[in-house]
Amino acid sequence: MKIAGITSLEDLPRICPLLSRYGNPQYGEDETRVVEVGSVRFGGDRPVVIAGPCAVESQEQTLRIAQEVKAAGADLLRGGAYKPRTSPHDFQGMGKEGLEILSRAREATGLPIVTEVMDTRRVEEVAEYADMLQVGSRNMQNYALLKEVGRAGKPVLLKRGMAASLCEWLGAAEYIAEEGNYDVVLCERGIKAYPSGEYSRYVLDLNVIPAVKLHTFLPVIVDPSHATGVAMMVEPASRAALEFGSHGLIIEVTARRGLPKPQCDAAQAIDTETLRRIVDFIHAREQIFAEREAV
Numbered sequence: 001m002k003i004a005g006i007t008s009l010e011d012l013p014r015i016c017p018l019l020s021r022y023g024n025p026q027y028g029e030d031e032t033r034v035v036e037v038g039s040v041r042f043g044g045d046r047p048v049v050i051a052g053p054c055a056v057e058s059q060e061q062t063l064r065i066a067q068e069v070k071a072a073g074a075d076l077l078r079g080g081a082y083k084p085r086t087s088p089h090d091f092q093g094m095g096k097e098g099l100e101i102l103s104r105a106r107e108a109t110g111l112p113i114v115t116e117v118m119d120t121r122r123v124e125e126v127a128e129y130a131d132m133l134q135v136g137s138r139n140m141q142n143y144a145l146l147k148e149v150g151r152a153g154k155p156v157l158l159k160r161g162m163a164a165s166l167c168e169w170l171g172a173a174e175y176i177a178e179e180g181n182y183d184v185v186l187c188e189r190g191i192k193a194y195p196s197g198e199y200s201r202y203v204l205d206l207n208v209i210p211a212v213k214l215h216t217f218l219p220v221i222v223d224p225s226h227a228t229g230v231a232m233m234v235e236p237a238s239r240a241a242l243e244f245g246s247h248g249l250i251i252e253v254t255a256r257r258g259l260p261k262p263q264c265d266a267a268q269a270i271d272t273e274t275l276r277r278i279v280d281f282i283h284a285r286e287q288i289f290a291e292r293e294a295v
């Protein structure tokens, strides 16, 4: 039922004519628009894995983790140089120095970089270093930032606001597309819902993945790290996300040995051995699909 004044999925053709399936029959009922970041293809033949630290904390830490995630089979490197923190007294990220460290990690490993931009005044600077710009959950409805990011000429990873409806999330993506940039990958990262905070950080809304695919042709990935906030839940959440049709994962990782405890989101960081098992799971699934096709 449509209630006057209340936005519902029926409004999607009006809210996002550029990105919804309704105005774009060329994508049919289930085709995905592939978003390319270097040679990596979101929405392509196989799920993409982004992995790395929550925050860039030092060159040694970032290079070590970058090398380990590369060896484990990750496709892109994540890491925040500008961090959205609950308290202004918490570590805020290394800023430009962090971006420089990320570009050295890219040089060393060949992995493209995904990093967050939080401020319209920093979009140009972050876009100089990043291969993909991340808009975080807290900024999903920062429309000035979305427009600026839409003009930056780089693919965008748009996280879902932690209390955002599907309409609001797709509406936010539309702001980026409206600036001429259709290279948007959506990312479900957990929502505030009962019982978030009791035994996990947020509630991972897996149901939204098929719903996203029903309404838009953009690729959608899952962040099991922020969604759960608990390292031991990251692997099962990753598997479940793939079963729900996720086009990829973004995962926070720490090195197996020898690095200090992360300053940011330590409880949800998995080690690279666990990451390797998740990548192996993806390969095993692909193998099964290929064998089924062959029959």
Ligand code: PEP
Residues within 6 Å of the ligand: 054, 080, 084, 116, 135, 136, 137, 138, 159, 189, 223, 226
């Ligand atoms: C992050 O990925 O570094 C992050 C802060 O995530 P979110 O915006 O989903 O909280």
Ligand code: MN
Residues within 6 Å of the ligand: 054, 055, 226, 252, 264, 265
């Ligand atoms: Mn984090």
